[in-house]
Amino acid sequence: CDDTGRYGGLIKGGAIHFFQWDPKKIMTVNVVSANKVLDEILTQQKCADIVKIDVEGYENKILNSITRENLSRIDRIYAETTDDQEILGFSSESYGGLTRYYRI
Known part of the structure; x- marks a missing residue:
């Protein structure tokens, strides 16, 4: 991630592809499918009021x-x-880099 610790990215294949980054700033994370997470939440809750997706460029894949x-x-x-x-x-409606989807 950057110096603030807020911004980073995801690259399939792991940390080896981040050769330009300081190794101390690389973090390996486990990836879980959106449906698996939603299945777990929706077994405990009747519905989800809002789902926020921010996954460094993979939003459309997840939405699909x-x-x-x-x-x-x-x-x-x-x-x-x-x-x-x-x-x-x-x-849906878009403003800047955010798209809001509303159930019809």
């Missing part, structure tokens, strides 16, 4: 991967994407 069953139990999705990504059953 969410199952219809999980989507049916989400009221709003906020994603850091400027693409015109459509989600069945949701309307």
Whole structure:
């Protein structure tokens, strides 16, 4: 990540691809699918009011991967994407780098 510790990135294949970064600033994380996380949450909760997605450029892949069953139990999705990504059953509006999806 950068000097503030706030900004970084994800690269498939691991830390070896971050050769230009100080090794002390590289962190390995386990990746879990969005559906697995949503399944766990939605077994405990009736629905999710808001799901916020900010995954360093992988937002559209995640939006495309969410199952219809999980989507049916989400009221709003906020994603850091400027693409015109459509989600069945949701309307959307974009402002800056954030797109807000609202259940229709």
